[in-house]
Amino acid sequence: xxxxxxxxxxxxxxxxLTHAYAEKTILHELNLVVPQGEIFGFLGxxxxxxxxTISILTTLLRQTAGTARIAGLDTVRxxxxxxxxxxxxxxxxxxxxDLTAYENLAYFARxxxxxxxxxxxxxxxxxxxxxxxxxxxxxxxxxxxxxxxGVAQAILHEPEVLFLDEPTTGLDPVGIKNLRDIILxxxxxxxxxxxxxTHLLSEVAKTCTSIGVLNKGRLIYNETLEKTLADxxxxxxxxxxxxxxxxxx
Amino acid sequence: xxxxxxxxxxVIVRNEWRALxxxxxxxxxxxxxxxxxxxxxYIGWSTRSTTNAIYHASVAYLATQGVTNVIPNPLDGVxxxxxxxxxxxxxxxxxxxxxxxxxxxxFIRERASGVLPLTFVRPVSKARYAFAKxxxxxxxLAGVVFxxxxxxxxxALLIPALHLSGIEFLYLLxxxxxxxxxLGIFASLGLLFAIVSRNESTALFIPILxxxxxxxxxxxxxxxQNPVALLNPVTLANAFPDQGKFFSLMSTxxxxxxxxxxxxxxxxDLLRSNGAALVVPLGALLAxxxxxxxxxxxxxGRHTSANDLQL
Amino acid sequence: MNRSPHIITIARKEVKDASRNSLFLTLAFFLLxxxxxxxxxxxxxxxxxxxxxxxxxxxxxxxxxxxxVLTQPAYYPLQMLRGTVEYLEIIGAVIALVLGYxxxxxxxxxxxxxxxxxRPVTRNELMGGKLLGASVMLGxxxxxxxxxxxxxxxxxGHVGFTTSELIKLGLVLLYTFGYxxxxxxxxxxxxxxxxxxxxxxxxxFSLWLVFVLIIPQIGDTMDPxxxxxxxxxxxxxxxxxxxxxVIGQFKHYENLRNALEVSSVEKHYERLSFATLGIxxxxxxxxxxxxxxxxWPDLLVLLLFxxxxxxxxxxxxxxxxxxAASP
Numbered sequence: 001x002x003x004x005x006x007x008x009x010x011x012x013x014x015x016x017l018t019h020a021y022a023e024k025t026i027l028h029e030l031n032l033v034v035p036q037g038e039i040f041g042f043l044g045x046x047x048x049x050x051x052x053t054i055s056i057l058t059t060l061l062r063q064t065a066g067t068a069r070i071a072g073l074d075t076v077r078x079x080x081x082x083x084x085x086x087x088x089x090x091x092x093x094x095x096x097x098d099l100t101a102y103e104n105l106a107y108f109a110r111x112x113x114x115x116x117x118x119x120x121x122x123x124x125x126x127x128x129x130x131x132x133x134x135x136x137x138x139x140x141x142x143x144x145x146x147x148x149x150g151v152a153q154a155i156l157h158e159p160e161v162l163f164l165d166e167p168t169t170g171l172d173p174v175g176i177k178n179l180r181d182i183i184l185x186x187x188x189x190x191x192x193x194x195x196x197x198t199h200l201l202s203e204v205a206k207t208c209t210s211i212g213v214l215n216k217g218r219l220i221y222n223e224t225l226e227k228t229l230a231d232x233x234x235x236x237x238x239x240x241x242x243x244x245x246x247x248x249x
Numbered sequence: 250x251x252x253x254x255x256x257x258x259x260v261i262v263r264n265e266w267r268a269l270x271x272x273x274x275x276x277x278x279x280x281x282x283x284x285x286x287x288x289x290x291y292i293g294w295s296t297r298s299t300t301n302a303i304y305h306a307s308v309a310y311l312a313t314q315g316v317t318n319v320i321p322n323p324l325d326g327v328x329x330x331x332x333x334x335x336x337x338x339x340x341x342x343x344x345x346x347x348x349x350x351x352x353x354x355x356f357i358r359e360r361a362s363g364v365l366p367l368t369f370v371r372p373v374s375k376a377r378y379a380f381a382k383x384x385x386x387x388x389x390l391a392g393v394v395f396x397x398x399x400x401x402x403x404x405a406l407l408i409p410a411l412h413l414s415g416i417e418f419l420y421l422l423x424x425x426x427x428x429x430x431x432l433g434i435f436a437s438l439g440l441l442f443a444i445v446s447r448n449e450s451t452a453l454f455i456p457i458l459x460x461x462x463x464x465x466x467x468x469x470x471x472x473x474q475n476p477v478a479l480l481n482p483v484t485l486a487n488a489f490p491d492q493g494k495f496f497s498l499m500s501t502x503x504x505x506x507x508x509x510x511x512x513x514x515x516x517x518d519l520l521r522s523n524g525a526a527l528v529v530p531l532g533a534l535l536a537x538x539x540x541x542x543x544x545x546x547x548x549x550g551r552h553t554s555a556n557d558l559q560l
Numbered sequence: 561m562n563r564s565p566h567i568i569t570i571a572r573k574e575v576k577d578a579s580r581n582s583l584f585l586t587l588a589f590f591l592l593x594x595x596x597x598x599x600x601x602x603x604x605x606x607x608x609x610x611x612x613x614x615x616x617x618x619x620x621x622x623x624x625x626x627x628x629v630l631t632q633p634a635y636y637p638l639q640m641l642r643g644t645v646e647y648l649e650i651i652g653a654v655i656a657l658v659l660g661y662x663x664x665x666x667x668x669x670x671x672x673x674x675x676x677x678x679r680p681v682t683r684n685e686l687m688g689g690k691l692l693g694a695s696v697m698l699g700x701x702x703x704x705x706x707x708x709x710x711x712x713x714x715x716x717g718h719v720g721f722t723t724s725e726l727i728k729l730g731l732v733l734l735y736t737f738g739y740x741x742x743x744x745x746x747x748x749x750x751x752x753x754x755x756x757x758x759x760x761x762x763x764x765f766s767l768w769l770v771f772v773l774i775i776p777q778i779g780d781t782m783d784p785x786x787x788x789x790x791x792x793x794x795x796x797x798x799x800x801x802x803x804x805x806v807i808g809q810f811k812h813y814e815n816l817r818n819a820l821e822v823s824s825v826e827k828h829y830e831r832l833s834f835a836t837l838g839i840x841x842x843x844x845x846x847x848x849x850x851x852x853x854x855x856w857p858d859l860l861v862l863l864l865f866x867x868x869x870x871x872x873x874x875x876x877x878x879x880x881x882x883x884a885a886s887p
Binding site: 273274277278281285292295296297299300302303304306307310311314316319320323324335338339342343346448450451454458461465466469470473475476477480481482483484487493495496 | 582583586587590594597598601604605607608611642643646647650651758759762763766769770773774776777778780781782784786787788789792793795796797798802805806807809810813
Binding site: 081091093095103108112 | 565566569570573576577580581666670671672674675676677678679680681682879883
């Protein structure tokens with residue numbers, strides 16, 4: 001039943017993706033291809049439709065028209081198969097506070113069909129340099145610690161595509177740097193494709209390989225970071241480029 | 250300019266009411282409470298008139314069996330105000346929950362919305378704040394009780410066969426005044442645990458568990474009646490037979506804290522238009538109200554001065 | 561992929577989570593304490609009855625003894641459970657409501673629902689896991705109360721249970737389990753269908769107040785026989801036939817009262833349990849066949865309520881509803 005995935009399938013593919021809610025169109029015919037191995041930064045104002053897009057891509061929401069594919073699989077028709085291929089870190093991630101870090105992770109690992117749960121948790125916590133907290137209850141965790149457990153739950157089952165929704169919200173500068181390092185390592189060492197919603201442009205410049213800009217539900221820009229910087233040779237930072245793009249609309 | 254500024258206490262009290270009247274939980278419970286108030290007189294009256302009719306039918310039946318020496322109607326000479334006796338149960342149950350919610354929300358609202366620091370960076374002393382909060386709660390409760398009295402009095406007027414004299418309307422008012430004392434205790438307990446407990450659901454459930462103790466456990470331990478029987482005003486109205494050493498021991502131990510029984514005793518005496526035996530139970534209710542209010546006021550002043558403000 | 565382990569994984573997590581919730585534990589412990597108090601009170605009340613019987617006996621002269629018939633109060637252990645059943649129907653229902661609410665609110669109130677729904681778990685597995693978890697917890701609670709009851713009654717009354725009594729007790733524990741599971745499903749469904757969580761809890765609580773406390777209370781106080789302590793008809797020295805002949809003249813009133821009572825699931829549970837335990841004296845010491853012949857409609861209604869509750873909770877489980885409160 002599971003369609004075979006070849007290396008040539010893009011990690012993410014949106015075709016005419018449209019979503020409307022209560023007679024208001026939130027996404028207008030988005031067309032987007034994110035090849036495998038990219039770190040894609042999805043930029044836009046609050047309310048531009050970024051979280052709606054991520055919700056559709058992670059099978060949480062059904063679009064009203066168009067298609068969304070993950071590694072060639074349709075997010076509506078093949079939802080269960082898609083779920084096995086993706087990892088997701090929601091904005092302001094929270095957990096079962098009365099359970100320990102280990103218990104929370106084991107729960108989500110089992111639901112993702114991970115077999116050697118203990119080994120995987122140990123491996124992932126080692127990768128995140130976060131061993132030693134397994135048996136503490138989540139309610140004692142700081143925001144930064146929660147975020148690491150959030151990343152851990154998202155990568156336990158070695159997904160092909162990782163979705164991060166505003167991952168830096170509420171983190172201090174050290175937390176932001178740690179998270180950035182983790183994202184880069186996941187991409188380089190594990191070959192994960194990463195799709196990141198954000199409005200922290202300085203982070204995009206340091207981590208992403210390509211960007212898309214969403215404005216009022218329309219994709220107004222989509223290029224590699226390299227090309228973007230080349231397209232705007234006079235601008236000193238991504239912030240000023242972004243402001244220019246928005247002003248053109 | 251300063252003359253036009255209303256006193257701080259009035260500002261806090263008014264804010265308390267405004268917020269309360271927008272609480273859906275409060276409005277829902279109030280709706281149930283007033284609806285039941287309206288129907289309780291009808292339920293009481295129809296039960297009484299049906300029982301009277303059943304008495305006459307029984308006498309007629311016994312006559313056909315040759316029994317003529319029948320016992321007089323047990324309902325003869327019973328105070329007409331006792332048609333309100335179901336209200337006692339609704340106050341014991343719904344009223345107490347409503348009072349807990351009023352007290353509980355009064356503080357949780359402030360803490361959850363994070364406005365406490367905004368209040369205390371203003372020239373409001375802790376004492377005045379505590380006084381205004383409690384005044385707001387008690388005035389709101391008094392409003393609820395008065396609304397209930399009005400609904401009761403009105404629905405009594407709607408039943409023409411039920412004739413209440415002026416003095417009986419006064420006793421009815423007395424019944425609601427006793428109810429206010431009982432409800433005030435629960436409102437201040439709701440407030441107290443909202444202040445001292447960090448967890449919102451624990452804060453709500455502790456006074457509810459105390460309520461279960463007052464309404465069910467203590468009366469059960471001291472009288473041997475089952476929980477559901479304790480929700481029947483007729484069971485409550487009658488002196489309990491001496492049931493032996495265990496129950497008299499329990500009465501000695503729990504008697505002094507039996508708030509529910511202090512209330513039911515005084516409320517039923519008022520409904521029987523009997524003012525003679527009221528002093529002890531009403532005095533006890535008043536003392537408990539003063540104590541719980543005092544402790545809540547203390548907690549309000551103490552807890553809001555510490556790190557609570559950084560919530 | 562094998563489907564059943566997901567349900568078990570979810571159920572195990574539900575149990576673990578609730579077993580660390582101090583509110584749930586406090587309420588469960590409280591219910592156990594109430595059971596203990598009820599049995600103790602019932603036993604002492606029985607002891608007082610026996611003492612009164614002996615006191616009355618000793619006051620009678622030998623001549624009076626021949627003309628006056630005093631019946632010795634008979635001890636039936638299951639009848640000691642009246643208070644326990646009443647607490648289960650009132651407080652037990654609250655515990656089940658809290659559990660059902662928490663089970664949904666935990667996911668919906670923070671965004672763990674997003675973590676759950678992006679995994680290969682179906683919505684039915686999710687609800688199935690929650691129901692299985694609740695069944696384990698409520699089952700343990702009910703079983704715990706059952707065991708406690710047997711130990712307490714045998715300990716206090718020094719009287720063992722016959723096999724038939726144990727079977728009847730087991731049956732009542734099963735009814736209790738079904739009754740509590742209904743409240744779990746009902747409050748879980750409300751938490752799913754109503755987007756605002758505190759409002760869902762308050763509504764569940766208000767419906768509990770109306771259907772568990774108020775309506776049965778109205779039915780009880782409207783009963784003419786309850787208007788006089790010890791019973792109106794007993795006070796009038798009326799026979800059972802006379803009583804029926806008189807009540808027959810007030811059919812409308814009795815029908816209204818009965819209609820009120822049967823609208824509450826609690827009353828069905830109570831009637832069924834009181835008959836099975838012989839608390840309703842006409843069923844005392846009767847065979848199960850005899851009791852069921854009369855009480856099957858109450859059992860049927862209880863099962864219908866449970867079925868509707870389960871169906872409603874499954875119907876409520878959707879991505880949209882369980883994420884409604886998420887950011």
